[in-house]
Amino acid sequence: MCGSFRRTSRALTQLYEQALRPLGLRATQLTILQMLSLAGEVSQGQLGEMLTMDSTSLTRTLAIMGRRGWITARRGKDRRERRLRLASAGVTQLRSTLPVWEKVQSRLRRQLGAQAWKNLLQLTHQVTRVVKTEGGSL
Amino acid sequence: MCGSFRRTSRALTQLYEQALRPLGLRATQLTILQMLSLAGEVSQGQLGEMLTMDSTSLTRTLAIMGRRGWITARRGKDRRERRLRLASAGVTQLRSTLPVWEKVQSRLRRQLGAQAWKNLLQLTHQVTRVVKTEGGSL
DNA sequence: CCACAATACATGTATATGCATCCATATCGA
DNA sequence: TCGATATGGATGCATATACATGTATTGTGG
Numbered sequence: 613m614c615g616s617f618r619r620t621s622r623a624l625t626q627l628y629e630q631a632l633r634p635l636g637l638r639a640t641q642l643t644i645l646q647m648l649s650l651a652g653e654v655s656q657g658q659l660g661e662m663l664t665m666d667s668t669s670l671t672r673t674l675a676i677m678g679r680r681g682w683i684t685a686r687r688g689k690d691r692r693e694r695r696l697r698l699a700s701a702g703v704t705q706l707r708s709t710l711p712v713w714e715k716v717q718s719r720l721r722r723q724l725g726a727q728a729w730k731n732l733l734q735l736t737h738q739v740t741r742v743v744k745t746e747g748g749s750l
Numbered sequence: 751m752c753g754s755f756r757r758t759s760r761a762l763t764q765l766y767e768q769a770l771r772p773l774g775l776r777a778t779q780l781t782i783l784q785m786l787s788l789a790g791e792v793s794q795g796q797l798g799e800m801l802t803m804d805s806t807s808l809t810r811t812l813a814i815m816g817r818r819g820w821i822t823a824r825r826g827k828d829r830r831e832r833r834l835r836l837a838s839a840g841v842t843q844l845r846s847t848l849p850v851w852e853k854v855q856s857r858l859r860r861q862l863g864a865q866a867w868k869n870l871l872q873l874t875h876q877v878t879r880v881v882k883t884e885g886g887s888l
Numbered sequence: 889c890c891a892c893a894a895t896a897c898a899t900g901t902a903t904a905t906g907c908a909t910c911c912a913t914a915t916c917g918a
Numbered sequence: 919t920c921g922a923t924a925t926g927g928a929t930g931c932a933t934a935t936a937c938a939t940g941t942a943t944t945g946t947g948g
Binding site: 639 | 902903904905906907912913914
Binding site: 613614615616617618619620621622623624625626627628639640642643646663664665717720721723724728729731732733735736737738739740742743744746 | 751752753754755756757758759760761762763764765766777778780781784801802803855858859861862866867869870871873874875876877878880881882884
């Protein structure tokens, strides 16, 4: 199952990134822009939790995105935290990226069919949930 | 969809690799061992095709696995090709790894249910196939 | 046979990602 | 309040992964 997911991830990532390449961002970066757009200001740890990603792995990607001016970070009341927000350049980048993303997504959905699409989203979320909640004892 | 798959891949990879860590191999490496075990001798390009992985990405992983003595490579009749096989240490490694892998896998399958499991395998393969065959026009 | 296009990898470069470990800060118990 | 512990990130290190480009080899039309 792990191998199947990893293989499909590679295929999907290539598909999406091929479309995103002219815009100069990677799949992970788009996901982060979308997440911050939805969530507003969050800590690095919270973002990691939302993405099921090691929060220290985010340090590097966030640094790249910070250099490009897409996000800003500031210390929170708890001064260990980095609280992250979209910067205006990030909003702009996201806005110009969404149509491209949407186009790939809708074509793929058409190929797969609405039912398979829906099942996939539901099942992937279920797997993530199960692994996260039962991971220790699995 | 890409984000969902990537997130679930991260979760699954952590789950499987947590179990595999004492054995000193990564998820990708196990997949390659399994593939070579099933396929016998194949070229690097064929292996990349089977895994939906850029064949030049395999160069590094295969080098690591070669250093550990798990695989061997030789030139084919076409001397540009590297034809890959499991070495005996690779067979041994695979044999000692399979029970651990099986254990994680079966527990996860129990948590998800047989039907969801089956649907997932079928759907992920479908997505991979669609992306690979229609990728250019998507 | 030969110049040229195509193929199979190798290598350079960049990002993604996780874990172990370290530092700063916060929290909590005595 | 002070010392022990816990928490949030930063950093070092290793692997995963893709693409662009370079190199060796093969295939091909003339």
